[in-house]
Amino acid sequence: xxxxxxxxINLFKLIYKIGNVDEADMLRTFNMGVxxxxxxxxxxxxxxxxxxxxxxxxxxEIGTIxxxxxxxxxxxxxxxxxxxx
Numbered sequence: 001x002x003x004x005x006x007x008x009i010n011l012f013k014l015i016y017k018i019g020n021v022d023e024a025d026m027l028r029t030f031n032m033g034v035x036x037x038x039x040x041x042x043x044x045x046x047x048x049x050x051x052x053x054x055x056x057x058x059x060x061e062i063g064t065i066x067x068x069x070x071x072x073x074x075x076x077x078x079x080x081x082x083x084x085x
């Protein structure tokens with residue numbers, strides 16, 4: 001499950017607004033600034049973040065993998081006006 005998105009590129013806002021693209025289509029089509037992901041074992045997030053910081057990289061928890069229907073579920077809607085640039 002993806003609980004929230006952590007990064008945005010202004011291009012996504014522009015496509016969403018000017019292109020009148022549905023939010024669900026935006027989320028399915030683009031990675032919305034997430035970039036590379038690491039799937040890690042629960043309980044080691046702080047260790048992984050610390051390791052990444054040694055290389056001037058940042059890591060964020062964006063969701064969890066749960067058993068289910070084998071699909072991505074977005075819990076929250078995006079507030080396009082308040083997404084960071």
